[in-house]
Amino acid sequence: MIAAVQKAFESNFFYQFRRDPVAVGSASVLLIFVAMAVLAPLIAPQNPYDPLQIDLMDSEIPPVWQQGGDERFVFGTDPQGRDMWSTILYGTGISLLIGVFAVMLQAVMGVSMGLVSGYVGGRIDSFLMRLADIQLSLSTLMVAIIALAVFQAAFGAELYSDLAIVMLILVIGIAEWPQYARTVRANVLAEKEKEYVDAARVIGLSGRRIMFRHILPNTLTPILVISTVQVANAIVAEAALSFLGLGMPVNQPSLGSLIRNGFDYILSGQWWITVIPAIVLIILILAINLLGDWLRDALNPKLYKET
Amino acid sequence: MDTLAFLIKRLGQAAVVMLVISIIGFSIQDNLGDPLRELVGQSVSEEVRDELREEMGLNDPFFVQYWRFLTKAVQGDLGTSYFFKKPALEVIMGKFPATFELVLAATFIIIFVSVPVGIYCAIHPKSFFSRLAMAVSIVGISVPVFLTAIFSIYIFAIYLDWLPSYGRGDTVDLGFWRTGFLSLDGLSHLILPALALSSIMLPLFIRLIRGEMMEVLRSEYVRFAWAKGLHPSRVYLLHAFKNTLLPVITVGGVQVGTLIAYTILTETVFQWPGMGFLFLEAVNRVDTPLIIAYIIVVGLIFVITNTIVDLVYTMVNPMVRITGVKG
Secondary structure (H helix, E strand, O other): OHHHHHHHHHOHHHHHHHHOHHHHHHHHHHHHHHHHHHOHHHHOOOOOOOHHHOOHHHOOOOOOOOOOOOOOOOOOEOOOOOEHHHHHHHHHHHHHHHHHHHHHHHHHHHHHHHHHHHHHOHHHHHHHHHHHHHHHHOOHHHHHHHHHHHHHHHHOHHHHHHHHHHHHHHHHHHHOHHHHHHHHHHHHHHHHOOHHHHHHHHHOOOHHHHHHHHHHHHHHHHHHHHHHHHHHHHHHHHHHHHHOOOOOOOOOOOHHHHHHHHHOOHHHOOOHHHHHHHHHHHHHHHHHHHHHHHHHHHHOOOOOOOO | OHHHHHHHHHHHHHHHHHHHHHHHHHHHHHHOOOHHHHHHOOOOOHHHHHHHHHHHOOOOOHHHHHHHHHHHHHOOOOOEOOOOOOEHHHHHHHHHHHHHHHHHHHHHHHHHHHHHHHHHHHHOOOOHHHHHHHHHHHHHHHOOHHHHHHHHHHHHHHHOOOOOOOOOOOOEEOOOOEEOOOOHHHHHHHHHHHHHHHHHHHHHHHHHHHHHHHHHHOOHHHHHHHHOOOOHHHHHHHHHHHHHHHHHHHHHHHHHHHHHHHHHHHHHHHOOOOHHHHHHHHHHOOOHHHHHHHHHHHHHHHHHHHHHHHHHHHHHOOOHHHHHHHO
């Protein structure tokens, strides 16, 4: 175990990482965000879900550095009197949770379809790839908006707000599978021609075993690279959907619903309710995107190229 | 001949997509709420209800009902909006000009900014301006469109108080079309939403044009054009840029759906009285006919633009005529 860690520290990959200030910076920012989200119940001054800890008398207090600020509330409070810093800590957690789980769903669906498509080929391949083309051209956000709008209308707003987190993961997860399927397929097609696959086939291994145990490990690099960008996209999609009122409800806010919640007050001068969560969201997305860019350059995998 | 076969194939595909969308629309209508209750309310006895249900054909098999829905839809009858008490299609089309003008203005900005910037960045990749443009574009990709919209409202409408923050302003009625292009007030209302909508696509197209152009500039025929001693502007624009157009058109076609989705976000932030804003209102009011009408109209716009993009692509690229028929 220790040897493995030591080996990782001495590897070329880690050396490249250490040398690049942008990579180190964005990775640290991302780590801080994850730590903030995980430790939210411990470090947040107040639990924004607990009505007993919220006092309506504290509503709409500006951040400390502005006149009228209160040092109990570093980033001010929202119209319900909740501490912005606490809601942001919890909200980041919900945004990251939805992003990661949606991407896991995408990866499971996309990787298996890509493997089958590339390995089996023929009609199944052309059917799956045509499906992927149609799915991609429909645009994730459009599909998600319509699907969630219909669910919300069908379930009613009450029931929907309880199910929102599951629905968001399902919709964002299902809509983006082609990204993985195309990349994995392109890699499978290249790997399939290699000798180790022939060897495995000659020993008489089953197709499933060759696909998952032999080819899949060799396509992990591109999967890792697109996963970073996909998490960023999923978080943005979640924020956009919550902003439209189709995502997380106000009493269990993600970053997107915090922004929506504050948007009604921006015209009356309470800018911090919207702008602070918005800046947090932008920094989070930027960190993930920069890290993804660096990973792509460093690992230089064979990605699906649109032509 | 080849183009004709390609056209027929594309139209076939478009018809299939529209059929799927109509089935989705129909099943929504079937499952959201009880049309009988919307019509007569709660106070009618069970017998009268059964009679009415039979009369309206609600007991017919699924496919009979679906066929009825489809024939009506083809004739432009998508039901009556519960809220507006007017035909749903009429309500949607009344909002169409606002959305169309917003998209048109945004497309204008995208083309006239991304093409020159992309070409410049490809020709002078090391210059300060190119590096700046690339750095700004990665930040631009990371900022979601509704945040660009919110920030531009905060800066230009509230802080500086230069531009209006919501609505469409004065419009001029052309009889069949209410346009905001012809009045100064309408144009000033258009600036912020159009900028916000274009902001999300700009980085993508700048990067795409730059990448493709740099690849083309390294190719043999461009070097031959230089060797012939042609004027630089001729080499860059006629020889190189023309060939970067193909991937740009393809990606543009893929982005149509995304652009429609972003109009919903932009219209919500700026309270722009377009189709997307209307759709969200309809969702909140559970106005089923209006939801279905929006899905079908948007599906139709999407299919039509995609077919046009494909046709333009065949015209620009002679190779696709052969591959298009084979595959």
